Amino acid sequence: MKTRVLLVDDEEEFVQALSERLKIRDYDVAISLTGEDAIEKIKSYNFDVVILDVLMPHMDGVEVLKKIKRIKPLIEVIMLTGHATVETAIEGLKLGANDYLMKPCETEDLVLKINRAYDKKTEHEERIREAKVKEIMSSPRAALKE
């Protein structure tokens, strides 16, 4: 199955070109130009990785990140920043972002970070599955009641 990526940035031409490049590299890509639209898409579709711009009108990247982690905590988020400083991106890491990248970025760096984030998400999901299985095995009656 292809890795499902959501690109969130208010620079339309940037997200269009980047989404085409990621599709060429065999990713399943959707785009959002606002934080609000991203949240709606995340609610209704299962993404693996979100690439999120830090500075956006209305709802900024950090706010979007907090909402994503509340709605679907397993989604991995990579912060994208145009700032010369990394302070906001570091704030994002503290709030649960997987990694960050500075604009303009090398596509191969981005691809590497997406793949790492995807691996982390699948590992995490696997661990949750294993824990559930253990729980069922240790007390099958309680699991059946549930």
Next chain:
Amino acid sequence: MGFSWEIVGKGGFQFFGKISASISHDIKNVLAVLNENAGLLEDLVLMAEKGASFNHERVKSLANSMRKQIKRADLIAKNMNRFAHSVDKPLNDVDVCETLELVVALSGRLADMRGVNLEPLYTKERICIKTNHFLLENLLWCCLDFAMTSVTEGNTVGIVVEEIEKGVQIKFTKLQGLITDDRTNKFPSEEENDLIRALEAETVMDTGVQTLFLKLPEKIGS
């Protein structure tokens, strides 16, 4: 009267820093678009070399997009240059309309972030006064920043420049938030008052007409 640069102070440096950071952010965004467009062109060529059909229309649209981004970067650089040169002389003949246009352009990102539209209206093409260019930019930016926090998202700040007797008046209009909170007590701050004094300007807040008035003399230090 001589003009002391000391008046620029902490607030002036902070203003310079904020504007520089905003400009660098805009440049980074342009570079990011150009970088992805160039990368996509490369991808399309590599795919064509491997036998895929070559999408001429997509290549044309990418070239157009790159040209558009170069124009955008050129405008950012021009504004940055105009802004940098505003500290050249302590006193200068300054076109208020042109300066306001520059400050509005430099505030574009901030306005976008707040979801506010800026609508400047000039009653004349040029209205010149003798003043300190940099401090004027700083004061206009402070007024604009205050005005933008006095409207709700999706609304417009009107900016009208008009000649008055012995000076210029700039009106920041449609500030519906002026009536509803105590922001009127917070503007101007101590630092903003220093600027107002240095430029021999005057600010008047009229909640009845939801407007902030800024009056500037035709010449400072006379």
